[in-house]
Amino acid sequence: MSLLEVNALGISFGGLKAVDQFHISIEKKELYGLIGPNGAGKTTVFNLLTGVYQPNTGEILLNGENIVGSSCIEINKKGIARTFQNIRLFDKLTVLDNVKAGFFQENSYSFIEGIFRLPRYFQKEKEMSDRALDLLSVFHLEEHALDLAGNLPYGKQRKLEIARALATNPSLLLLDEPAAGMNPNETEELMDTIRLVRDRFDMTILLIEHDMKLVSGICDRLTVLNFGQVLTEGKTQEVLHDEKVIKAYLGE
Amino acid sequence: MKNVQKNKIKDIFLNYGVILILYFVVQLFLKSGSVSSLMKGLLVPLCIYSILAISLNLVVGISGELSLGHAGFMCVGAFFSASCSMLLKGSSLPPMLIFFIALCIGAISAGFFGFLIGIPVLRLKGDYLAIVTLAFGEIIKNIINALYFGVDKNGWHFSLKDGTAVALGEGGKWIIKGAQGITGTPKYSNFTVGIILLLLSMLFIQHFIHSRTGRAVMAIRDNRIAAESIALPASKLKLLCFTISAAIAGIAGVLYAHNLSSLQALPKNFGYNQSIMILVFVVLGGIGNMRGSILAAVVLTLLPELLRSLNDYRMLIYAVVLIVMMLFTSAPGFIAFRENILHRLFRKEVNA
Numbered sequence: 001m002s003l004l005e006v007n008a009l010g011i012s013f014g015g016l017k018a019v020d021q022f023h024i025s026i027e028k029k030e031l032y033g034l035i036g037p038n039g040a041g042k043t044t045v046f047n048l049l050t051g052v053y054q055p056n057t058g059e060i061l062l063n064g065e066n067i068v069g070s071s072c073i074e075i076n077k078k079g080i081a082r083t084f085q086n087i088r089l090f091d092k093l094t095v096l097d098n099v100k101a102g103f104f105q106e107n108s109y110s111f112i113e114g115i116f117r118l119p120r121y122f123q124k125e126k127e128m129s130d131r132a133l134d135l136l137s138v139f140h141l142e143e144h145a146l147d148l149a150g151n152l153p154y155g156k157q158r159k160l161e162i163a164r165a166l167a168t169n170p171s172l173l174l175l176d177e178p179a180a181g182m183n184p185n186e187t188e189e190l191m192d193t194i195r196l197v198r199d200r201f202d203m204t205i206l207l208i209e210h211d212m213k214l215v216s217g218i219c220d221r222l223t224v225l226n227f228g229q230v231l232t233e234g235k236t237q238e239v240l241h242d243e244k245v246i247k248a249y250l251g252e
Numbered sequence: 253m254k255n256v257q258k259n260k261i262k263d264i265f266l267n268y269g270v271i272l273i274l275y276f277v278v279q280l281f282l283k284s285g286s287v288s289s290l291m292k293g294l295l296v297p298l299c300i301y302s303i304l305a306i307s308l309n310l311v312v313g314i315s316g317e318l319s320l321g322h323a324g325f326m327c328v329g330a331f332f333s334a335s336c337s338m339l340l341k342g343s344s345l346p347p348m349l350i351f352f353i354a355l356c357i358g359a360i361s362a363g364f365f366g367f368l369i370g371i372p373v374l375r376l377k378g379d380y381l382a383i384v385t386l387a388f389g390e391i392i393k394n395i396i397n398a399l400y401f402g403v404d405k406n407g408w409h410f411s412l413k414d415g416t417a418v419a420l421g422e423g424g425k426w427i428i429k430g431a432q433g434i435t436g437t438p439k440y441s442n443f444t445v446g447i448i449l450l451l452l453s454m455l456f457i458q459h460f461i462h463s464r465t466g467r468a469v470m471a472i473r474d475n476r477i478a479a480e481s482i483a484l485p486a487s488k489l490k491l492l493c494f495t496i497s498a499a500i501a502g503i504a505g506v507l508y509a510h511n512l513s514s515l516q517a518l519p520k521n522f523g524y525n526q527s528i529m530i531l532v533f534v535v536l537g538g539i540g541n542m543r544g545s546i547l548a549a550v551v552l553t554l555l556p557e558l559l560r561s562l563n564d565y566r567m568l569i570y571a572v573v574l575i576v577m578m579l580f581t582s583a584p585g586f587i588a589f590r591e592n593i594l595h596r597l598f599r600k601e602v603n604a
Contacts, residue, residue, distance in 0.1 A: 009307075047407070050481060052477075058572050071480075072480040072481055072483075073480055073483045073484075073485060076481060076482060076483040077483050080569055081481070081482065082481055084477075084478065084481075087482075088478035089474070089475065089478065089479060090469065090470065090471040090474035090478065091469060091474050091475075092474055093467070093470055093474060093475075097467055097470075097471075098471075100464070100467060100484065101467050101468055101471040101484065102482045104464055104467075104468045104482070105462070105482075105483040108464065109463075111492075114310070114459065114463025114464060114465060114466075115456060115459045115460060115463065116459070117459060120462070125464075128464075137556075141391070146256070154465070159515045164478075164482060165481075165482070167482070168482050168483060191571050213414065217288065236330075
């Protein structure tokens with residue numbers, strides 16, 4: 001059984017069919033790419049998968065369970081975490097606290113224990129800090145742990161977003177244009193990081209990207225979206241050499 | 253990590269130590285009899301305003317919402333607790349226990365009203381909380397002005413029309429008598445009680461901020477969409493934070509009610525201007541900065557009284573001080589200047 005199975009997904013805004021008859025099937029530990037020209041509906045698909053929008057038609061099966069109708073929060077608890085196209089960090093919290101905020105749903109200690117600082121508070125806070133630092137060290141961010149997230153350089157903010165998403169212990173990670181605004185060196189580094197995340201956390205990753213070097217470098221399979229519909233799907237190299245895809249990107 | 257420990261100790265000292273030291277200094281002055289009666293009368297209000305300032309800062313600075321009705325929550329706390337201690341006044345309970353019960357009632361009632369208001373409003377995004385709390389502050393004041401509440405052998409009597417609608421039996425007494433409010437409240441508040449409550453409120457708020465719940469509230473403040481994407485229940489946590497803040501404002505109200513023998517819901521003490529005044533403390537002290545709010549509350553409460561001798565120029569100087577404080581805490585150029593000076597001072601210390 002595939003980890004994520006989406007069938008006939010569709011949503012319209014007014015008369016516009018932003019996404020129509022979308023389907024995708026992602027296996028465990030796969031690095032899957034979702035590409036398409038601007039305005040094709042890629043981010044809308046992400047918003048549908050994470051519960052920001054509710055679809056008009058179709059079903060989303062995560063490990064065989066239909067998650068259509070669940071809220072953002074429920075979907076995150078079921079195991080989908082995401083990053084955003086325009087970075088959304090908790091700017092005025094430290095890098096460490098950004099990651100620790102991701103541990104909230106674990107309910108490690110109660111409100112009362114936090115207010116009265118019972119022993120469990122200290123024990124669990126220490127444990128959370130250690131785990132957060134472990135996670136940060138994967139992204140080489142541990143020396144910034146006590147800096148404010150808003151003061152990090154751009155590339156590191158992207159990484160922190162991924163670290164925060166991983167803190168919620170997801171089974172599927174959605175990355176929305178992780179390489180946007182990065183120079184070639186940073187993109188290169190990011191590719192290594194994404195591979196590392198998959199191998200270290202046994203993560204399944206679905207990413208939206210415009211950078212073809214990154215897509216052809218790390219994605220196992222691709223789906224191409226055009227005008228809200230699936231244009232084609234398959235192995236990365238085959239898809240990238242497909243005439244339909246080239247036409248969609250470059251025009252006739 | 254050693255630095256972190258050091259910073260923590262410094263923080264604890266600045267949060268609580270300074271208040272304690274000031275308390276003992278003031279006590280010393282009081283003992284030596286060198287404090288004027290005017291200043292003595294200001295000691296409890298200083299605690300009240302400091303508590304109000306940190307409670308509002310919890311809403312404005314930590315949860316990022318705006319409340320323009322904090323005086324309303326103070327009003328609720330004041331009237332509920334004063335009614336409670338009026339009812340218990342004749343009983344054989346020790347005064348401190350009565351005050352403690354009144355304190356709990358005041359905090360719970362104000363918190364409850366905060367909760368009620370928060371349920372619908374905090375589900376929305378935007379400035380709705382400011383609008384609704386502004387209305388709440390005015391409404392609660394007017395309701396209390398119209399409320400008659402008496403007690404006799406047959407039990408409690410309420411009326412919203414006028415005093416004659418309630419025929420009190422023999423031995424009955426008025427608790428709240430409309431616009432005349434509550435008279436004869438026992439005076440349980442003093443400077444020591446005020447400082448204790450201030451310290452406890454501060455402790456509560458600081459522990460809240462540095463717990464996982466507080467962290468989540470601040471995360472929601474910084475970015476609600478991202479917070480929901482990592483499963484933080486935004487509305488619930490904001491509601492919790494707002495309820496706590498209202499309850500603490502209620503505690504300030506309890507202190508206020510038991511500081512004077514008569515309690516009336518006037519625009520002067522529970523009106524819109526009062527709510528704005530509390531907001532001024534928060535903004536000038538630095539949004540999200542608890543110590544700053546206390547400092548601003550103390551300075552801005554003392555200043556008009558200290559300048560009393562200047563008569564007509566009083567409010568002029570007050571306004572200038574407001575502007576200077578605002579520049580000092582918020583203008584980027586000023587902040588750089590301030591940090592530069594601090595940096596130099598610090599350098600010198602190291603060299604010497």
